[in-house]
Amino acid sequence: MSDAIRPFTIDIAEEQLEDLRRRLDLTRWPEAETVRDWSQGVPLAEARKLVDHWRNRYDWRRCEAALNRYPQFLTEIDGLDIHFLHVRSPNPDALPLILTHGWPGSVIEFMKCIGPLSDPAAHGGNPADAFHLVIPSLPGYGFSGKPKETGWKVQRIAKAWHILMTRLGYNRYVAQGGDWGAAVTTAMGMQRPEGLAAIHVNMPIVLPEGPYDDASPAELAMLEAMAYYARWDGGYSDQQASRPQTLGYGLADSPAGQAAWIYEKFWSWADCSGDPLNALSYDKMLDNIMLYWLPNTGTSSARLYWESFHGGFGAAELHIPTACSVFPKDIYAAPRSWAERCMHNLIYWNELDKGGHFAAFEQPELFVGELRKAFLSIR
Template identity: 45%
Template sequence: MQIEPFEIAIADHDIDDLRRRIRATRWAPATPSPAWQQGVDGAWLRDLAEYWAGHFDWRAAERKLNRQPQFMADVDGQRVHFVHRRGVGPAPYPLVLTHGWPGSFFEFHTLIDLLCDPGAHGGDPADAFDVVVPSLPGFAFSQAPARPGMSSFQVADLWASLMHGLGYARFGAQGGDLGAGVSIALAARHAQAVDAIHLNFLPSSYEPAIGAEQEALSPPEEAYLREKNEWAALEGGYAHMHGTKPLTLAASLNDSPVGLAAWIGEKFRAWSDCAGDVERVFPKDELLTNISLYWHTQCIGPSIQMYWENRLQPMRFAGAQRVAPPVGFARFPKEIHRPPRSWLERTFDVVHWTEMPAGGHFAAMEQPDLLCAEIRQFFQPWRQPRR
């Protein structure tokens, strides 16, 4: 596997073009309605756009991103961008973290520091991890797939090859959103290499086997499925669009930075533990670093096409199928779906379950300290040498 160092360097003319486009925005008229009731709030979006064009410092964001050691690798014919940070400790444990949509590898910028160098943050160096954070195919600087079929299962195959190429015979995996699906697929398809997986989300397409041989749905499971369906009816339009007509949507979002900011920014507010004030949790600079990654790499189209691929290859388990590697789950209070433990136990060996005190869908950004402590605790049994 060929690996090359990588550094982000967006051209000046791309930054100038972005500012020009923002300032030339043709703002959409709308019938008055309560703020955020029908989608993004226009006043908030105008304020964000003004800051993006006039005050946001991409070069400062770029320097921050480049503090993490980044690489490009040819993995089974797919160009993959990834962060690879070696842990500072006697025996760092290898861990692959996978982001989701509308996030990016930037989601883990604080968590990486905490996991890799616990001694620098008041922790025990014996808890250090070697952390690998790949960008999903078609996201940020990872090449868009050259052919159809790149669902979570195929991404898991790439990650297994990447970790093997980096010298890790066995490792752990963690993720939320699309990253949870990739982590599950890693456990299902590469149990010989994956010690265990930790999740803070359960993919919407996950279905355990339910039939004559299995127990009937419990009341908590019935309530969960009902709530999930109700949420999909009112809040899931984005996913239906991603999964059925992604390129129609991409034609607009790839051409309008303000449209892109609306599509992504609204989700950061709706899905986080922010009590309606998105900037209480995500300062403008953090929001715009993530959105700018989508803009400058023109990845919005390929990124949402993964929903199409996952719709064709859903996370469904049949018969008595079980996933062998143990599973840990952190259930955050403001996550968009909150399954009961029994729903996972129909397929997985759930050995660790935590009701988290705060946080939502973007756990690594919202509550990096809480998630770090949870990951450290869960993967402790697989450390070598064992303590």
């Protein structure tokens, strides 16, 4: 295994974009839903609007140039190439921070946060709040390599992230994540490698094993949210956790199918009052979708569910300094009472009044503020 860190520039061949346009032109649409809402999935009219924008108004080269403005690299860890952004702060005393996305996210989620986190002085903030940023793509996601063997569970990714941080020369750092990023970051906190000073998650993983007798109103609300997720919202995870390969044939072949698979989750999980465009523009959502379509990661990203979903989201005993931000429209709002049962060194807790599952994407200013406050006590 090489420890080399190789510069990386995104340069999508025009032939790939031409292929995408042809496939969009040839989309075979299903009939419309038999309801007047999203309860059967993305409505046909909404899917057509998204695909029309993608085909006729979306500009990938704009997104490509925006990503390429940040230093990007590849490095091999445990036999797999990991893609990451590495943005050093102009403040040499900045705190190193590794940010981990989830599904159906990508490094795109953090784009609006990079400047304020790495160079707060340039964005009206305090230079002392600066972070050196490392933003990797999960294995099988974005421009990271696709595992060719089983075993890439969240615990293995957590170990890989520590190798990445030490390889970059950071002997003391903090970690943050939401969704799968929360699972990876929590696993890092459980492993507690030398140098990891604290963690922050914006989807605290706190659900204890039952029974749930004498549950408080906040605890009952989480149980109800999880029951709703299991009945109405979790079909994607069941499929990805059980038959990701079968699913992948459709996602790899149909851009409209890949887009709808992700677009539904922006509707369901963003703080958008039933319309994803209230939270994110078509361009922003398609920037993220392109990081699944262009590198053809519908299947490889889904395999993380096969590897880790069952057993990857239970409450974990954490003794490392832990900070949590709860955004109200996330899949569930974690109650502090359950967090205190498993997070034994809770240094920060805040429940915000807006924002959903894609916190950094939806509310970058709030997200930046949360990270500054969360890690203030351990700088």
